[in-house]
Amino acid sequence: MWSVKKMDIKIHVNGDWYELAVNPGDRLVDVLRDQLDLTGTKEGCGEGECGACTVNLDGKAVLSCLILAVQVDGCTILTIEGLQRGSELHPLQKAFTSESAIQCGYCTPGMIMAANALIYNEPEPDEDTIRKNLSNNLCRCTGYDRPVKAVLKAAKDMKGDTNV
């Protein structure tokens, strides 16, 4: 017999604290999408290979399909929805649009969140570093050239002014 014991957690997501009751087996991606309606974070493979579910956890890029929600109790999470400040798009979002770095768009939120953590931890990444970093995110449309250009442009535009 299953008698699942729910857990109360408090997490800081995109600037607000949330108190939630979660099942012990719920992953962070489940809670973000199903409880907080933050469906910008996508689930691709569900086993850590594709990077579509990448979010920022305490300033680091992590895969929300490989983290239990109970494990991030007390932590700060940033998703694609929390990236822009006010009504203006974030420099990464602007650069992905202006460089036409999006096709089907499914990998884009994960890619942008991975890039955001990269620029936060290394404000002036070179092209090689960006390429290596974006290899964590599978994209089957763009061929990566345009996303690489977009991240280079955004890093320049941001000049270290990051939001995590």
Next chain:
Amino acid sequence: MSVYFQIEEYHRPRDLAQAVDILSGFGNRARVIAGGTDILPRRAGVKKIDTINHLVDISRLGLDYLKREGDNICMGAVTTINTIGASPLFLSGPYGALTDAAGAHSTSTIRNRATVGGNLCNASPCADLALPLLVLDAILVAAGPEGKRHIPIENFFKGVNYTALNNEEVLVEIRIPLCSEKTGTSFLKLRRHQTAIDMAVVNVATSLNCRENRCEAAGIALGSVAPVPFRAKKAESMLVGAKLSNEIIEKAAVAAAGEARPIDDVRSTSAYRKKMIAVLVRRSLESSMRRCGQ
């Protein structure tokens, strides 16, 4: 709500003793979790996870540290692989293999969560960090109901996903004895597509300690070519005492390939693995030699 991963109860013990107590109480129904990157991809329905319905989280027990203590470098078991890869403690010659392996392990997003203890306890034949730790003669410290015990890493791996730890034991620390500055180590990994996420077709770590080109000690550890990562002892013994030359390194590399017992699988054939072991061991020995005395 997704029922992707079914778990009855998640435990966050306040200290190590309580973690051991919980594990003792639930036997094989409980499992330790830290980074979660090995446990979560095992979906409900996959055989191994079926009996497990309790998770014991050890990620907040202060086991995340890297420090020099006496004659050892001590790593807490939940130190993330990216922390190890970035640590200045391992940048010099004797520990270079550890930095190499940490950088070659999966993707940086996984490495932000994946821990060294998890990489060892999952006991995959291709565990990247197992190989440098094998050539560095690491000692693993396990905590259980009777206190702590030390397990040399060579005796730790018992089979695929199977270690010397008992159900109620927790791996708490990895100790690396300080090496002489004359030691050089390196790690190499061959992947099918050479993308970050690919697991190894073959992976190798070596260590050499030389004085005026004469080899005083040698270590060769092989991964992905047997049920467990292991040391190629015959090949090592060919190097010890010898004057290092291209010929002797080539001979030892071929001998190491002879000690491998690979299988055919989705990533490679057994024959190709054998050939690549010889190539990787040779290159890694050459690299370790260059790092001697660095």
